[in-house]
Amino acid sequence: MAFVIYYDSELLPQLSSPAGKARAEWYGAGGERPLAFFDGTSRSPQITLPDSFYPVYRDMIDAARTRKTMLEMRIDSAAIDSSRLTVRLVITPTDSSADTITTLRLVAIVFEDSIPYYSILRADTFYSPMTVRTVIGDSFGIPLRLRFGQDYDTVLSTPVPDWNPNRTGIAVTVQNFGSRAVLQTAVKWRINQED
Amino acid sequence: MMKRSLMIFTVLAAGGLLLSCSDAPLIEREANRVVLVELFSTPLDE
Numbered sequence: 323m324a325f326v327i328y329y330d331s332e333l334l335p336q337l338s339s340p341a342g343k344a345r346a347e348w349y350g351a352g353g354e355r356p357l358a359f360f361d362g363t364s365r366s367p368q369i370t371l372p373d374s375f376y377p378v379y380r381d382m383i384d385a386a387r388t389r390k391t392m393l394e395m396r397i398d399s400a401a402i403d404s405s406r407l408t409v410r411l412v413i414t415p416t417d418s419s420a421d422t423i424t425t426l427r428l429v430a431i432v433f434e435d436s437i438p439y440y441s442i443l444r445a446d447t448f449y450s451p452m453t454v455r456t457v458i459g460d461s462f463g464i465p466l467r468l469r470f471g472q473d474y475d476t477v478l479s480t481p482v483p484d485w486n487p488n489r490t491g492i493a494v495t496v497q498n499f500g501s502r503a504v505l506q507t508a509v510k511w512r513i514n515q516e517d
Numbered sequence: 518m519m520k521r522s523l524m525i526f527t528v529l530a531a532g533g534l535l536l537s538c539s540d541a542p543l544i545e546r547e548a549n550r551v552v553l554v555e556l557f558s559t560p561l562d563e
Contacts (some may be wrong), residue, residue: 325554334560346557355559379554386552394548418543441561445559448561470543495553506554 324493324509326433328454329473341431344461349480349502360386361504362497393468393496395508400442403511407432408479411494411508418470419441424441424499428465432456435489435512440507455485466496488514 328342349365351357358366359469360382369375393415409430415421436449457463458480468474482490495507 323552323555325556327556327558329558329560331559333562337560342557345555345557349555349557351557352549358554358556358558360554362555383552383554387550391548392542416545416548439560442546443562450560493553504553506548507551509551 324507325389326431326452326454327450330351337439337450339409339451339456341454341457341461345457348462353486356394356402358382361389362502367387368397373446378429391506393506395494395496395506397492397494397508397510400492400510400513401480402490403437405482406479407482407490407492407513408477409492409494409513410475410477413468413496415468415470415472415474417435420505421470423498423500424467425498426466426468427463427497427499427506428459428466428476428478429495429497430458430480431459431493431495432482433491433493434485438489441477445464450472452491455490456480462499463497465485488512490514 328339328345329337330343330346331338349359354368356369364382364386365377366382366390369378393413395411395413396413400407400408432455433452434455435451437453438447438449440447458478466474490513491509491511492513493507493509496505497503498505
Protein backbone atom coordinates (compact mmCIF):
# COMPACT_ATOMS: atom_id res chain seq x y z
CA MET A 323 0.00 0.00 0.00
CA ALA A 324 1.08 3.57 -0.69
CA PHE A 325 -0.26 6.34 1.49
CA VAL A 326 -0.04 10.11 0.96
CA ILE A 327 -1.65 13.15 2.60
CA TYR A 328 -2.67 16.34 0.83
CA TYR A 329 -3.39 19.64 2.55
CA ASP A 330 -5.00 22.67 0.97
CA SER A 331 -4.95 24.77 4.11
CA GLU A 332 -4.23 28.49 4.08
CA LEU A 333 -3.57 28.34 7.82
CA LEU A 334 -0.42 26.26 7.41
CA PRO A 335 0.95 26.93 3.94
CA GLN A 336 4.13 24.99 4.75
CA LEU A 337 2.06 21.78 4.56
CA SER A 338 -0.02 22.71 1.54
CA SER A 339 0.68 22.16 -2.13
CA PRO A 340 -1.00 23.17 -5.40
CA ALA A 341 -1.55 19.44 -5.97
CA GLY A 342 -3.60 19.23 -2.77
CA LYS A 343 -6.01 21.90 -3.98
CA ALA A 344 -6.16 20.68 -7.58
CA ARG A 345 -6.70 17.02 -6.76
CA ALA A 346 -9.27 17.76 -4.04
CA GLU A 347 -11.30 19.72 -6.59
CA TRP A 348 -10.89 17.02 -9.23
CA TYR A 349 -12.12 14.33 -6.85
CA GLY A 350 -15.03 16.54 -5.79
CA ALA A 351 -13.88 16.42 -2.19
CA GLY A 352 -15.84 19.47 -1.13
CA GLY A 353 -15.13 20.68 2.39
CA GLU A 354 -15.27 17.28 4.06
CA ARG A 355 -12.06 16.46 5.96
CA PRO A 356 -10.54 14.03 6.57
CA LEU A 357 -11.46 12.30 3.35
CA ALA A 358 -9.70 9.42 1.64
CA PHE A 359 -9.79 7.90 -1.84
CA PHE A 360 -8.68 4.32 -2.33
CA ASP A 361 -7.27 3.71 -5.80
CA GLY A 362 -9.01 6.83 -7.03
CA THR A 363 -12.58 5.61 -7.07
CA SER A 364 -13.59 4.44 -3.58
CA ARG A 365 -14.42 7.41 -1.38
CA SER A 366 -14.29 6.94 2.37
CA PRO A 367 -17.43 7.64 4.37
CA GLN A 368 -17.34 10.56 6.78
CA ILE A 369 -15.77 9.41 10.02
CA THR A 370 -16.28 11.35 13.22
CA LEU A 371 -15.01 8.88 15.81
CA PRO A 372 -11.22 8.46 15.61
CA ASP A 373 -11.49 4.81 16.71
CA SER A 374 -13.57 3.93 13.68
CA PHE A 375 -10.88 5.01 11.20
CA TYR A 376 -8.90 1.82 11.24
CA PRO A 377 -11.68 -0.76 10.62
CA VAL A 378 -13.33 1.35 7.89
CA TYR A 379 -10.09 2.15 6.08
CA ARG A 380 -8.82 -1.42 6.47
CA ASP A 381 -11.96 -2.80 4.81
CA MET A 382 -11.69 -0.30 1.95
CA ILE A 383 -8.01 -1.09 1.41
CA ASP A 384 -8.78 -4.82 1.38
CA ALA A 385 -11.58 -4.25 -1.14
CA ALA A 386 -9.30 -2.19 -3.41
CA ARG A 387 -6.60 -4.85 -3.19
CA THR A 388 -8.89 -7.57 -4.54
CA ARG A 389 -9.56 -5.68 -7.80
CA LYS A 390 -7.64 -7.01 -10.77
CA THR A 391 -5.08 -4.87 -12.49
CA MET A 392 -3.52 -4.99 -15.93
CA LEU A 393 0.02 -3.87 -15.34
CA GLU A 394 3.07 -4.23 -13.17
CA MET A 395 5.28 -1.33 -12.20
CA ARG A 396 8.56 -1.11 -10.40
CA ILE A 397 10.89 1.69 -9.38
CA ASP A 398 14.28 0.65 -10.71
CA SER A 399 16.23 3.42 -9.06
CA ALA A 400 15.64 6.70 -7.26
CA ALA A 401 18.06 9.31 -5.99
CA ILE A 402 18.29 12.88 -4.76
CA ASP A 403 21.48 14.59 -5.89
CA SER A 404 22.21 18.31 -5.91
CA SER A 405 18.65 19.17 -4.87
CA ARG A 406 17.15 17.18 -7.73
CA LEU A 407 15.09 14.02 -7.46
CA THR A 408 15.40 11.47 -10.26
CA VAL A 409 13.43 8.26 -10.50
CA ARG A 410 13.63 5.50 -13.11
CA LEU A 411 10.68 3.18 -13.46
CA VAL A 412 9.46 0.34 -15.63
CA ILE A 413 5.83 -0.48 -16.42
CA THR A 414 4.90 -3.87 -17.87
CA PRO A 415 1.35 -4.35 -19.16
CA THR A 416 0.18 -7.87 -18.29
CA ASP A 417 -3.16 -7.58 -20.09
CA SER A 418 -3.85 -6.27 -23.60
CA SER A 419 -6.80 -4.24 -22.25
CA ALA A 420 -4.25 -1.57 -21.36
CA ASP A 421 -3.75 -0.87 -25.10
CA THR A 422 -7.26 0.50 -25.49
CA ILE A 423 -7.14 3.08 -22.68
CA THR A 424 -6.24 6.47 -24.16
CA THR A 425 -6.67 8.50 -20.97
CA LEU A 426 -3.90 7.03 -18.83
CA ARG A 427 -1.68 9.37 -16.82
CA LEU A 428 1.54 8.67 -15.00
CA VAL A 429 1.17 10.45 -11.67
CA ALA A 430 4.39 10.72 -9.66
CA ILE A 431 3.56 12.05 -6.19
CA VAL A 432 6.54 13.38 -4.25
CA PHE A 433 6.04 13.52 -0.49
CA GLU A 434 8.00 14.45 2.61
CA ASP A 435 7.63 12.53 5.86
CA SER A 436 7.47 14.01 9.38
CA ILE A 437 7.15 17.70 8.58
CA PRO A 438 7.03 19.63 11.87
CA TYR A 439 4.36 22.25 12.44
CA TYR A 440 3.23 24.12 15.52
CA SER A 441 -0.34 23.94 16.75
CA ILE A 442 -1.37 27.16 18.46
CA LEU A 443 -4.47 25.56 19.98
CA ARG A 444 -2.52 22.69 21.52
CA ALA A 445 0.65 24.67 22.13
CA ASP A 446 2.79 21.87 20.86
CA THR A 447 4.73 20.71 17.80
CA PHE A 448 3.25 17.96 15.66
CA TYR A 449 4.64 16.05 12.69
CA SER A 450 2.76 15.46 9.48
CA PRO A 451 3.55 12.13 7.77
CA MET A 452 3.82 11.48 4.00
CA THR A 453 2.85 15.03 3.09
CA VAL A 454 2.53 15.70 -0.63
CA ARG A 455 4.99 18.30 -1.90
CA THR A 456 4.37 18.08 -5.63
CA VAL A 457 3.19 15.92 -8.49
CA ILE A 458 5.71 15.71 -11.32
CA GLY A 459 4.45 17.28 -14.53
CA ASP A 460 1.36 18.90 -13.12
CA SER A 461 -1.15 17.82 -10.47
CA PHE A 462 -2.46 15.12 -12.81
CA GLY A 463 0.85 13.72 -14.05
CA ILE A 464 1.80 13.15 -17.66
CA PRO A 465 -0.03 11.35 -20.49
CA LEU A 466 0.83 7.67 -20.92
CA ARG A 467 0.15 5.08 -23.64
CA LEU A 468 0.90 1.43 -23.01
CA ARG A 469 1.30 -1.48 -25.42
CA PHE A 470 0.89 -5.08 -24.38
CA GLY A 471 4.17 -6.92 -24.91
CA GLN A 472 6.29 -3.79 -24.53
CA ASP A 473 7.87 -2.50 -21.35
CA TYR A 474 7.52 1.23 -20.76
CA ASP A 475 10.74 2.56 -19.33
CA THR A 476 11.07 6.18 -18.28
CA VAL A 477 12.97 8.62 -16.07
CA LEU A 478 11.21 11.38 -14.15
CA SER A 479 12.88 14.31 -12.46
CA THR A 480 11.92 17.28 -10.29
CA PRO A 481 13.71 19.88 -8.14
CA VAL A 482 13.83 19.30 -4.37
CA PRO A 483 13.83 22.89 -3.05
CA ASP A 484 14.03 22.90 0.76
CA TRP A 485 12.57 19.52 1.62
CA ASN A 486 14.51 17.15 3.83
CA PRO A 487 16.17 14.81 1.29
CA ASN A 488 16.40 12.05 3.90
CA ARG A 489 12.66 12.12 4.45
CA THR A 490 11.52 12.52 0.87
CA GLY A 491 9.78 9.68 -0.96
CA ILE A 492 7.75 9.07 -4.09
CA ALA A 493 4.60 7.18 -5.00
CA VAL A 494 4.23 6.62 -8.74
CA THR A 495 0.82 5.62 -9.97
CA VAL A 496 -0.93 4.92 -13.26
CA GLN A 497 -4.37 6.50 -13.25
CA ASN A 498 -7.15 6.53 -15.79
CA PHE A 499 -7.97 10.21 -16.13
CA GLY A 500 -11.41 9.38 -17.50
CA SER A 501 -12.65 7.15 -14.69
CA ARG A 502 -10.19 8.27 -11.95
CA ALA A 503 -9.37 4.60 -11.37
CA VAL A 504 -5.82 3.93 -10.24
CA LEU A 505 -4.49 0.84 -11.99
CA GLN A 506 -1.19 0.34 -10.23
CA THR A 507 1.22 2.05 -7.83
CA ALA A 508 4.85 1.72 -6.82
CA VAL A 509 6.33 3.45 -3.82
CA LYS A 510 9.75 4.34 -2.46
CA TRP A 511 9.25 5.60 1.08
CA ARG A 512 12.63 7.26 1.54
CA ILE A 513 14.58 7.86 -1.60
CA ASN A 514 17.98 8.34 0.04
CA GLN A 515 17.74 5.10 2.02
CA GLU A 516 17.87 1.47 1.02
CA ASP A 517 14.51 -0.34 1.48
CA MET B 518 -21.46 -36.11 -48.67
CA MET B 519 -21.86 -36.41 -44.93
CA LYS B 520 -18.10 -36.31 -44.45
CA ARG B 521 -17.90 -33.13 -46.51
CA SER B 522 -20.71 -31.47 -44.51
CA LEU B 523 -18.99 -32.39 -41.29
CA MET B 524 -15.75 -30.87 -42.54
CA ILE B 525 -17.46 -27.61 -43.56
CA PHE B 526 -19.21 -27.46 -40.21
CA THR B 527 -15.92 -28.00 -38.38
CA VAL B 528 -14.21 -25.24 -40.36
CA LEU B 529 -17.10 -22.81 -39.74
CA ALA B 530 -17.19 -23.65 -36.03
CA ALA B 531 -13.44 -23.14 -35.71
CA GLY B 532 -13.70 -19.82 -37.58
CA GLY B 533 -16.55 -18.68 -35.35
CA LEU B 534 -14.60 -19.59 -32.25
CA LEU B 535 -11.59 -17.67 -33.52
CA LEU B 536 -13.69 -14.58 -34.26
CA SER B 537 -15.41 -14.69 -30.88
CA CYS B 538 -12.06 -14.88 -29.15
CA SER B 539 -10.40 -12.11 -31.14
CA ASP B 540 -11.93 -9.33 -29.02
CA ALA B 541 -11.02 -10.93 -25.71
CA PRO B 542 -8.03 -9.38 -23.97
CA LEU B 543 -4.81 -11.32 -23.81
CA ILE B 544 -3.83 -11.86 -20.22
CA GLU B 545 -0.24 -12.88 -19.66
CA ARG B 546 -0.48 -13.07 -15.88
CA GLU B 547 -2.26 -11.44 -12.99
CA ALA B 548 -0.29 -8.60 -11.46
CA ASN B 549 -0.15 -7.93 -7.74
CA ARG B 550 -1.81 -4.68 -6.89
CA VAL B 551 -0.39 -1.95 -4.66
CA VAL B 552 -3.26 0.21 -3.39
CA LEU B 553 -2.92 4.01 -3.38
CA VAL B 554 -4.58 5.79 -0.45
CA GLU B 555 -4.89 9.55 -0.97
CA LEU B 556 -5.95 11.32 2.22
CA PHE B 557 -7.16 14.92 2.19
CA SER B 558 -6.70 16.41 5.61
CA THR B 559 -6.50 19.60 7.63
CA PRO B 560 -4.00 20.60 10.31
CA LEU B 561 -5.09 20.23 13.94
CA ASP B 562 -5.94 23.90 14.36
CA GLU B 563 -8.65 23.90 11.69
